[in-house]
Amino acid sequence: xxxxxxxxxxxxxxxxxxxxxxxxxxxxxxxxxxxxxxxxxxxxxxxxxxxxxxxxxxxxxxxxxxxxxxxxxxxxxxxxxxxxxxxxxxxxxxxxxxxx
Amino acid sequence: xxxxxxxxxxxxxxxxxxxxxxxxxxxxxxxxxxxxxxxxxxxxxxxxxxxxxxxxxxxxxxxxxxxxxxxxxxxxxxxxxxxxxxxxxxxxxxxxxxxxxxxxxxxxxxxxxxxxxxxxxxxxxxxxxxxxxxxxxxxxxxxxxxxxxxxxxxxxxxxxxxxxxxx
Numbered sequence: 001x002x003x004x005x006x007x008x009x010x011x012x013x014x015x016x017x018x019x020x021x022x023x024x025x026x027x028x029x030x031x032x033x034x035x036x037x038x039x040x041x042x043x044x045x046x047x048x049x050x051x052x053x054x055x056x057x058x059x060x061x062x063x064x065x066x067x068x069x070x071x072x073x074x075x076x077x078x079x080x081x082x083x084x085x086x087x088x089x090x091x092x093x094x095x096x097x098x099x100x
Numbered sequence: 101x102x103x104x105x106x107x108x109x110x111x112x113x114x115x116x117x118x119x120x121x122x123x124x125x126x127x128x129x130x131x132x133x134x135x136x137x138x139x140x141x142x143x144x145x146x147x148x149x150x151x152x153x154x155x156x157x158x159x160x161x162x163x164x165x166x167x168x169x170x171x172x173x174x175x176x177x178x179x180x181x182x183x184x185x186x187x188x189x190x191x192x193x194x195x196x197x198x199x200x201x202x203x204x205x206x207x208x209x210x211x212x213x214x215x216x217x218x219x220x221x222x223x224x225x226x227x228x229x230x231x232x233x234x235x236x237x238x239x240x241x242x243x244x245x246x247x248x249x250x251x252x253x254x255x256x257x258x259x260x261x262x263x264x265x266x267x
Contacts, residue, residue, distance in 0.1 A: 005207075005208065006106065006110075007143065007147070008204075008207040008208070009204065009207075010110050010113065010114075010143070011207075012200055012203040012204050012207060013114055013117075013200065014113065014114070014117050014136070015199065015200075015203060016196045016197070016199045016200035016203065017114070017117045017118060017120070017121060017196070018117070018121075019192075019195065019196045019199045020121060020192050020193055020195075020196035021120060021121030023188070023191070023192030023195055023196065024121065024188055024189050024192035024193070025121060027126060027177070029126055029129075029168065029171065029172060029177070030120075030121070030126060030129050032168070033120060033129055033130065033133050033168065034120065034121060036133065036160070036164065037117060037120060037133065037136065040136070040137065040140050040160070043140070043156075044140055044143055044144075045207075047143075047144055047147050047149050047152060048143075048147060049212055050147075050149070051147040051148055051149065051221075052212070053212060053216045053217060054216050054217040054218060054219045054220055055216060055217030055219065056217065056219055056232060056233065056236045057217075057236070057240075059149055059151075059152055059233060059236075060233070060236055060237060060240075060241050062152055063152075063155070063233070063237065064244060064248060066155060066156075066159050066160065067248050067251065067252065068251065069159075069160070069164060070159060070163060070164060070252075070255075071251055071252055071254070071255030072255075073163075073164045073167050073168070074167065074255045074256070074258075074259045075255050075258045075259055075262065077167055077168065077171045078258070078259045078262035078263050079262060080171060080175075081171065081174070081175065081262075081263070082262050082263075084175050090175065090177055
């Protein structure tokens, strides 16, 4: 096993890359994938700490995060398809109904 | 040996994560994301959590990414030809960089306050990771486990309602 900090730094890098992706891309599906990437970075932190502490609570948390991610993917992609049917586009700039 | 392996996996994970946010074609993004998920599953194996690695491959790289690729192909999204916004890229990169600095600072300067548990790597190998996870899941975390089923039910109903012709 590597030491804890190397896993934490990888997790931080992946989370930051996901943040940059969410902020810079305009395709809503790609933004969704970047959110999944951020969730996975957090999962890696949970499992690394769980191994480091010898406590399985973190891995149970990862289990629940994966469940939430699956539910989120189902509902989110249904929303994206509904949005596409209305606007013929997957660009977030077209979702401007509530813009001032 | 394991350090070299760790470095290789880290390189692949970070390069594929960068590909996720830079590729123009959404299908390529999805494939790069699947590669990242496999790298994370490798990390989980290295952290003595093989059950989590199996779930990672099955749920994330299997179910969720199939759903995403299916949506991309259903909507027939072409390569996005929207014009580049350099100011947006710069601002996003700056915010991402500060996120990284913040995260690294918090992660390195803080010590976990949780009590340490009895589980060690040898115990995982002896008893099996799946058994230990199952024991925790069905005793300490029984109520959240049951609540999760309600969450999944809500997701199913929501997806069906949203897929109707007229909302």
